[in-house]
Amino acid sequence: GEDVEQSLFLSVREGDSSVINCTYTDSSSTYLYWYKQEPGAGLQLLTYIFSNMDMKQDQRLTVLLNKKDKHLSLRIADTQTGDSAIYFCAAEDGSSNTGKLIFGQGTTLQVKP
Amino acid sequence: GAVVSQHPSWVICKSGTSVKIECRSLDFQATTMFWYRQFPKQSLMLMATSNEGSKATYEQGVEKDKFLINHASLTLSTLTVTSAHPEDSSFYICSASRTALQETQYFGPGTRLLVL
8 A cells, every 4th residue: 555754853944945855655646745733733734736747836835746756845945933843745545536645654844943 | 715623622531431523624515524543743544434424434453333433414524432441542633525536635623532
């Protein structure tokens, strides 16, 4: 089945760019997602990308997809202290017909002032 | 739009009791709802997928007699943890989507369960 991997921790200074990386195994995943989770809260959808796209930009967020390498990244420009959270990459399970998502372990982003 | 709520947000119960958690889609009809469990500092693990009016589909290793799921309407799904034990203490999160396929899942704020 699908396996999604992320690095566990990233620390940046306020104002710098953050890049969070993710790899997945199922090439049939149609959509790939980035979610943000703040302490004690549910998940907030940040953005998603369709598998036939290479890049998607939404304000400070840029998603890059390398389908050949099954690599997804999320770049946050001008990172702010309010961006400190856990970021989850998720991929659709291509073998499921129910929209099942497989999540990575989450990357904790620490933004230092 | 696409707001999902959960109730309660916090629950503490005694071992052996049952706890019901509600998940509601507030401004859309959810054909499919998903229930996840999250342990501290870990990822979300899908427990089950429920479609309105039909039986839930449970992931491997999830006891369906222990975690009862009911998706009675297009805006409400419930998860009942029966005869709860301390090892059931966790953060339970639901999500909802309008359709099963290729549709974004919108997540609720989560319910933290502590079983004493």
